[in-house]
Amino acid sequence: MIKKLLKLVVLFAATLMLIVSCSKNDDEETKTPETPTSTVPVLEDNVKIIDQTKLQLDVTPAKIDEGIYQFTFTGTAPTIKSGDLIVGDQGEGFIRNVTASKVDGNIITLQTTQASMADLFKEGGFNFSLDMNDLTQKKVASGFSYTISNRSIYQEGPLSIVLNKGQIDFDPNWFFDFKFNKTGMTFFELSAKNAKLNGELTATVTAAQATTLVNQSSSILSDPDRFTKKHTVWVPAVLLGIPVLVPVRIVAKLDLILDYSATINATITRQTTFTSTNTFNLGIQYANGQWNDINSFSPVNKFTLSQRTGNAKATINLALTPKVSFRLYGQAGPYASVSLMEQLSGAIASPSLDWDFKADVWLKATAGVEIEILDFDKLDYNKSIETEKLFYTTPYKIESVSGNSQVGDAGKQLTNPIKVRIIDNLEKIQSNVPVYFKVESGGGSVQTSSIMTDENGFAQTTWKLGTSGEQVVTVSAKKGDGTNILGVPVTFTALFKSLIGTWTLISATPAIGTFVPDYIQCVGNGDIVMEENRINSGQMIVTKDGGQIIFNSTQKYNNITYDDKCKVTQDSPDTFTEGTDNAAFTYDEKSFFIKDVESGTIDTYSYTLLSANKVSVLGCVFERK
DSSP: OHHHHHHHHHHHHHHHHHHHHTOOOBTTEEEEOSOOSSSOOEEOTTEEEOOTTTEEEOOOHHHHHTTEEEEEEOSSOOOOOTTOEEEEOSTTOEEEEEEEEEEETTEEEEEEEEOOHHHHEEEEEEEEEEEOTTOOSSOOSSSEEEEEEEEEEEEETTEEEEEEEEEEEEEOEEEEEEEEETTEEEEEEEEEEEEEEEEEEEEEEEESSOEEEEEEEEEOOSOGGGSEEEEEEEEEEEETTEEEEEEEEEEEEEEEEEEEEEEESSEEEEEEEEEEEEEEEEEEEEETTEEEEEEEEOOEEEEEEEEEEEEOEEEEEEEEEEEEEEEETTEEEEEEEEEEEEEEEEEEOTTTOOEEEEEEEEEEEEEEEOGGGTOTTSOOEEEEEEOOOEEEEESOEEEEEEOTTEEEOTTSBOSSOEEEEEEOTTSOBOOSOEEEEEEEESSOEESOSEEEOOTTSEEEEOEEOOSSSOEEEEEEOBOTTSOBOBTOOEEEEEEESOOOEEEEEEEESSOTTOOEEEEEEEEETTEEEEEEEEEEEEEEEEOSSOEEEEEEEEEEEEEEEEOTTSOEEEEOOOEEEEEEEEEEEEEOSSEEEEEOTTTOOEEEEEOEEEETTEEEETTEEEEEO
């Protein structure tokens, strides 16, 4: 038994040395003799591993497409017969079921059909990782980096789409995991975890007239075939009880795709920039008889509108997508992509020139697999997920800046203009937005009823007050479809300086009609006189030189007699006296000045104009009728 184990170890070491010594230095491909981690798989008994140092494949496409695998050999003819399965790493690699075999001189010709990895592996599993190094336009530390500038993507008739800048930094490390048993593939995973994706998409869409462009898609790589990585993983396995190394041939190809469409009803120019920085997990997994997706994203997305001209209603869709596809043994297998998605829409009304622009930007990730190369008995699978959208719209909101609650003379222009600001939903100022000023009440006028916001997003006009009533101006801005933006209406009010007129008391503290204790006086011999006052009504008459406040009130008296033990012995009925309190005053813009009749001192009471016809003073509110 010990001798048998020692023989297996020596044979395994010799096999490993043979494979390593046969690896070629080729910039296009890498071969990995390192041991993948997992349970050592067992191959089916009919497997024949093709050693390219002894058998050279004729890779004529016509023969390969017909399933004819023809090898030139040296020395003894190989023993390969119908019913065997051949596996090798020449070209893109192959797994083939042999249906017929013929030897002619030093050439062996095999008629074959496609096999799957489930036909190759009896049981066990293995895994490995594959990065995106070497798939790069320029030298970077790791991953794939590509930049394109000022590329005309579409130019036909009235429509032009220019990719001003497309940049992708993509650094996933793809993890593959395979497990098999006698029923076929029992587990598979393709995933990239904690991967990086940084992208920027700046595009200009110009239309000289109304046009519609249905969905289009094109690669923006100058030479897509250049961005291909060929890789062989040599998996330690057991064949008929003997340790061997079986090649798993994988070809990774990356493409950078721009998808676009447009519906435009007039002339426009739109230039937008979408940048995104992400850390993500993406992949698929087959386990326990079902597929599951692996995904999580942490995007930081930004959007900028650089140009907006023209008179149109438009919807534009753009997407920049790095897509990675993997071929196993020359057959389509798993794939994954992450798209920078952008949907733009907007409208401009004529002749008002009200306009709006909206954009949604987000990421769309897709992972899937064409399953036949893994296991003929399984079904293809793919799953797409989308991140939350970054919503952009402009003009988004109108805000008051200055000029509200001014005090002025009837029929005169206010000292300061009334001023608003227009912003987008990112709180950036927006120029060239029509703003509308409207006198709602008071009979006044504004200098300009409609004006465009300036380069700082401001719009303003002067306001001449009316001669009576409440003074109100509203300000609005609209979208291209005529609906209001957020914040509409912004309301400005103004107050008259003049207090001249007759004012009626409408509220007081304490409340009108409520008795309030004024004083309690001890007369002697246990007698008390209690007085309470109540304001019934009030009036204020103001002239240009001064005024008078008149309160109509009621006094209530009550006599109470008590003994030396504080026991009430007599409580007389209440008596009431009606009276009038008058106070003359002078005033300025802020205060009333009232002279105390007894002391002769002048007391100052500030007043507040609550509206054009309401004033608060002495804890009371008067209204001018």
